[in-house]
Amino acid sequence: MLLEHAYGLGHTGLTRLLAGQNTVNYRATNGDETFFVKCYLPGTDLAAERAAIGQSRLAGEHGVPVAVPRSTRTGEAIATSGDLATSLWEWVPGRTAEGGLALGQQKAAGRALGLIHAAFADHPAAAAGASRRLTKWRTTDPAAKLTTDVDQLLDLIAEHPVPDTFDTEAVRTLTERRAALTRLPELITGLPDGLTTQVIHGDLSVVNVLFEGEELTAVLDFLPPAPELVSYELGRVAFDPRTVVHDPDWIRAGVRLVRAYQTTNPRHAAADVTGCARVALIQLLGSLYGVKEHYIKPGLLQDDLDAFWLLRHAAATRLLDRLPDVERALAEAAGPR
Template structure:
């Protein structure tokens, strides 16, 4: 049944892209944009992103340019289709959309297998090598200083506030009980964050993909068919992006051999970006751990401002928390394995 929103989008597709007769199906993916599969009378299929009101469309256009740049260097990406007047994002009557060629594939929700790990690692290495000389790299990172100096007292206060909100509920459901447990566990280890940061070596920064995670990788079997959802160029720790995918929470929690898996992905990365310093390689798991420990993403939204797909965010919080616990317990072992991987690749 068409809605006011889908009617506006089908009108935009015909008017701005010369694509009449679209039938839109909303997809249950994405926490920022509302996403659709668009089917047309000639059986063509496209992907449509509908941006929320107030979205920074200049930044979104910059992100699309990043995707194109990666594609020019051989990374499999989805292709944004330009409108009839050459725009990658069109705006009319409060609606802004981009239109993309449909790419077959699926996201892997239970941890990448060895072939997929190697594909993901090689693609990320190619992206970093392509972006290393990006003009935006000369600017100061907008978030690195904050990341290196997290406000632990504020984190503790937020955890305490969330615990209070859960405890005040007259009736608690299963997620409330899990939130009480995981928030208490997180509260108990926040004091370790400064020491973990102090143990970091000097690390390199550059322009990154920005959100290189399993949900933004499409696979057809073991073949990586597309890297999706690049962010605007903003230099940050190279080790952050490598560690985030190598020690993806799904792999860390769901696979017993997660250390071997992570090191395998890092090794594949070094095949296409062999110049990454050994210090960055060894530190990537610690950086990933720190990102997890300082984030309340998912549980915070649940109690303060629910997201578009909050059930997914709830499960993501539980997954990320469990991954943080495992990484913290075995960090010394992980870093030793990463050091050996760097040495094998001559770093």
């Protein structure tokens, strides 16, 4: 009924898709047209979602392949009725590379990310200040807080009279993480100077990029504009946990994506390239996403979050062990500027 009233669609068939972590999604068919419908959960910050939709539009205007949002008949980005809130998007064919990016996909993703950063380089929201992430790392002791969080999770698991399979894996990985956190201060101290802060996509990973074969068909799920490290997003995509864990030649794969990025964002700084793996590693080590939800507030798809925690932990361990090799390869890619 909301689709008809807000968007002028007649009889519409809906097929429920796999839910996201924060939305319930549908494929809608209306005659010869197909749409993607995103239904927001109660309590969602709709102002932030509207700003995020605006970012998707802006990226599309700069040549980034995106899913095009459809405005309501009154020009709104999101339709609301009571507790129901939805956005409507043109359907884009493609699949996410859940197993990691193939060679051609790495290059396509790098080029798309470069276009996004070039498009957002002068975004007025960057005037809000420095990266909150970098400020937090350099002005607090994140390792101490994280160690406390790890200990609290281990205490919760210890209360289980009969540990299950995930409990056993959680104890192993959390114990390893606790030891790795002792390296966090030196990793932060070793961050290069001159890292660029600007508006970025905000949540770019392989699950938010659609491909048909090696062709990138759409970048999805932008976040609202906020100043953040370019190197954070570059490292997060180039050294995606799926690549690091599943690709035997993951360092070369990451550098390949970085080189493709450089072709479409010539304004990047050398430090953004040389520091991107370190920034990605710091972020991985500082995140308990997945395991924290398991024991404190399970998500909509907690089994997926459990698997994601194990994957990200394995990737963080490998990146930490090979960081000198990775940074040498990135320094060569950055080259003299």
